[in-house]
Amino acid sequence: MRPxxxxxxxxxxxxxxxxxxxxxxxxxxxNRGKLATVFNPDDLHALELALNIKDRVPGTKITILxxxxxxxxxxxxxxxYRGVDYGVMISDRRFxxxxxxxxxxxxxxxxxKLAPYDLILGGRQAIDxxxxxxxxxxxxxxxIPQVTYVEEVIEINEHEIIAKRRLEKGIEIVSSxxxxxxxxxxxxxxxRSRHAKKVMQYKYARTKTELRTADELILSLHEKRPYLTIPxxxxxDIGADMEKIGLSGSPTKVKSVESIVxxxxxxxxxxxxxxxxxMMIKELIEHHTIG
Amino acid sequence: xxxxxxxxxxxxxxxxxxxxxxxxxxxxxxxxxGSPLVAMIFGxxxxxxxxxxxxxxxxxxxxxxxxxxxxxxxxPHAALATEILKEExxxxxxxxxxxxxxxxxPRLASQLNCGLTADCTILDIGDHFVxxxxxxxxxxxxAIRPAFGGSIMANIINWDMHPQxxxxxxxxxxxxxxDENYTTEVIEVDVNSILKEEHFIVKIMERHIKxxxxxxxxxxxxxxxxxxxxxxxxxxxxxxxxxxxxGEVGGSRAAVDAGFIDHDRQIGQTGTTVRPKLYIAAGxxxxxxxxxxxxxxxxxxxxxxxxxxxxxKLADYVIHGDVxxxxxxxxxxxxxxxx
Numbered sequence: 001m002r003p004x005x006x007x008x009x010x011x012x013x014x015x016x017x018x019x020x021x022x023x024x025x026x027x028x029x030x031n032r033g034k035l036a037t038v039f040n041p042d043d044l045h046a047l048e049l050a051l052n053i054k055d056r057v058p059g060t061k062i063t064i065l066x067x068x069x070x071x072x073x074x075x076x077x078x079x080x081y082r083g084v085d086y087g088v089m090i091s092d093r094r095f096x097x098x099x100x101x102x103x104x105x106x107x108x109x110x111x112x113k114l115a116p117y118d119l120i121l122g123g124r125q126a127i128d129x130x131x132x133x134x135x136x137x138x139x140x141x142x143x144i145p146q147v148t149y150v151e152e153v154i155e156i157n158e159h160e161i162i163a164k165r166r167l168e169k170g171i172e173i174v175s176s177x178x179x180x181x182x183x184x185x186x187x188x189x190x191x192r193s194r195h196a197k198k199v200m201q202y203k204y205a206r207t208k209t210e211l212r213t214a215d216e217l218i219l220s221l222h223e224k225r226p227y228l229t230i231p232x233x234x235x236x237d238i239g240a241d242m243e244k245i246g247l248s249g250s251p252t253k254v255k256s257v258e259s260i261v262x263x264x265x266x267x268x269x270x271x272x273x274x275x276x277x278x279m280m281i282k283e284l285i286e287h288h289t290i291g
Numbered sequence: 292x293x294x295x296x297x298x299x300x301x302x303x304x305x306x307x308x309x310x311x312x313x314x315x316x317x318x319x320x321x322x323x324x325g326s327p328l329v330a331m332i333f334g335x336x337x338x339x340x341x342x343x344x345x346x347x348x349x350x351x352x353x354x355x356x357x358x359x360x361x362x363x364x365x366x367p368h369a370a371l372a373t374e375i376l377k378e379e380x381x382x383x384x385x386x387x388x389x390x391x392x393x394x395x396x397p398r399l400a401s402q403l404n405c406g407l408t409a410d411c412t413i414l415d416i417g418d419h420f421v422x423x424x425x426x427x428x429x430x431x432x433x434a435i436r437p438a439f440g441g442s443i444m445a446n447i448i449n450w451d452m453h454p455q456x457x458x459x460x461x462x463x464x465x466x467x468x469x470d471e472n473y474t475t476e477v478i479e480v481d482v483n484s485i486l487k488e489e490h491f492i493v494k495i496m497e498r499h500i501k502x503x504x505x506x507x508x509x510x511x512x513x514x515x516x517x518x519x520x521x522x523x524x525x526x527x528x529x530x531x532x533x534x535x536x537x538g539e540v541g542g543s544r545a546a547v548d549a550g551f552i553d554h555d556r557q558i559g560q561t562g563t564t565v566r567p568k569l570y571i572a573a574g575x576x577x578x579x580x581x582x583x584x585x586x587x588x589x590x591x592x593x594x595x596x597x598x599x600x601x602x603x604k605l606a607d608y609v610i611h612g613d614v615x616x617x618x619x620x621x622x623x624x625x626x627x628x629x630x
Contacts, residue, residue: 100397101401101406128439129409131397134397136365136398140369140398140401140402145493149394168389169500169501172499174494174495175493175494251449251451253450255419255433255448257444258446267606269609271612281624284569290629
């Protein structure tokens, strides 16, 4: 079978699974600086699925595409360590504040620049929003079919890809022609670990912006090995319409934010009296825990 | 006045519970706006389906009835919904945050170039002043949802790119009959004129759906019992509380071994691992094998007559008392205070 061209969409996210009490500022806003960043877990599953397909279809090439601030170059390096062939970063302050619609527009502009492709893979959802929207929105803009919640690719042949989908109450096995977009469920195979050799090969991979503050050694390495320089695309590079990116391209806006008070490990001790139990129920309703 | 619209899910001629919950939520919004409630439903064998939908106060129902529309597939449903949304031009559109709704809604939002807010827990109507434009926008959808791992509640609005779309998880909104005798205008969608062969390129080869599978993993609230519940009769209180809160019932290994609850509801290392918003541990001492499967819950309430039970260390609320006394009181005060 002919080799495939796969694009993996991956995102660097604040680690919302480990939110400590200092993750909130006194005014109730999120203290992003206190949250560690991680490779979005579902996107790691998507990366594994891409690598698995590459194992099965020799000659397949994987490009990892991310959008984010400079720090997100970690996502590209992490991809290289695990076996992707190329990495591209979309990074420009003007993309900031994007909701899922503006994000999918921007990613699709990047994907067009990477065309042709056979398969777009991404995690089902990102832990900083859990929306699961960007995948289907990209598929719509690319005008290709989508297969969501993929747990396993069962078969790949010249004409189609057959996958198992994990639904709430069961599974579905579906076939789709190429090109298509798949979102990958967290119940799929976990991502393989880094290759020591690849880590050696790519640990000095840097974006142009990162190179500005890099030392002599890294600069000379980049001169000898141009593949170490991670392409960094701006608004102009992908030909994005300013009206459709960032805040102005985002229909959804945050009107207000209300912080939920942490009661971290400071348990309230109650009796079985009516007064105590009614007080607790009222608190739970007030904090939107129940109701 | 522009309408409030609900996308209804249906399988084997039965409208999904989540859709009926959304119709109730949609009706409340429509009443605040003084606008009609409209619904769309696509499936097969749908003649007479309005009988299930009308009592929720639906003014108009678009029915797409064809063998090719069931089970759900993205492209044909998206094509029909797009046509209807363009024709009807609603102000608000609601979807279930189900595997169908979360697949369809974002595709439509992209197609219509509009805003979509996922997993809302509160829907309301309100105004917003846009400083830049010095303009007050009236009667917007307030789509309120938890964000950042549940540490904040965000009110999401969209004033300029309509419709305003939102998804809601099952069990969040209350299902209420509006009027048993409500009449709904039924509009048959001309399916064949809209759908083309290209909408059917993704093929379903196999499908295995459990009708009433236990789904502890996705339950936002779990009421869980241990050996300390004492009897199968006391366990009934837990089942009642879980149902009332829109959650699921679970149990510890000891509760399963004692025959209080089925094996497929066991939580812990050898059962299911859960991360609900609220975990109520009733009569559970909190052995590590159990806590390994629930310690990531956002909030934990422990009900136990042993003040030194290890689970109390994880808990946000510790209630000293018997399950048979405390849980009925929780049921009573929830009923009295819930909106």
